[in-house]
Amino acid sequence: MQDFTDIINKLKAIGFKDTPFANIPKDRPMLVAGINFQHNFYNVHLHLTPKGSNVHLNNIFFRDQLRQNPTLAQEYDRLKKAAITSGIVEATAYNSYKSPFIQSVLQQRTPSINK
Incomplete structure (x- = not known):
């Protein structure tokens, strides 16, 4: 299983957070964030594989x-x-x-x- 610790730490440093969703496989972590772009808000779900x-x-x-x-x-x-x-x-x-x-x-x- 790949260790995503360094990548997760870097993503958290720029605003990503642990997912609030249940049942996310440990070998495929998911982080979430929100981005404002051109007066619109977008939810971002980032899956690491x-x-x-x-x-x-x-x-x-x-x-x-x-x-x-x-x-x-x-x-x-x-x-x-x-x-x-x-x-x-x-x-x-x-x-x-x-x-x-x-x-x-x-x-x-x-x-x-x-x-």
Whole structure:
């Protein structure tokens, strides 16, 4: 398991805080912060993953798929908005709601390494 202590300390020094969410895997820590940009406030959830791990590679693959396919990105956006509109805002429930969509995209990656 990668030790993220130095990275976490540096992130905390610039304003990130421990996540308030439960059930975050110890090997993939999450920090939170808020940023004001052009009169808008944005919540930032920063997930640390070991470089080259399957989790890291899946995240990069999923991001790239959304960037390359605007229709897919719009579908994901609609799904997330539907969750919030229907009252699914607790982190674990929200992630569970999105999981089938994310898994369907990840199935396009080599099956033996997408878990």
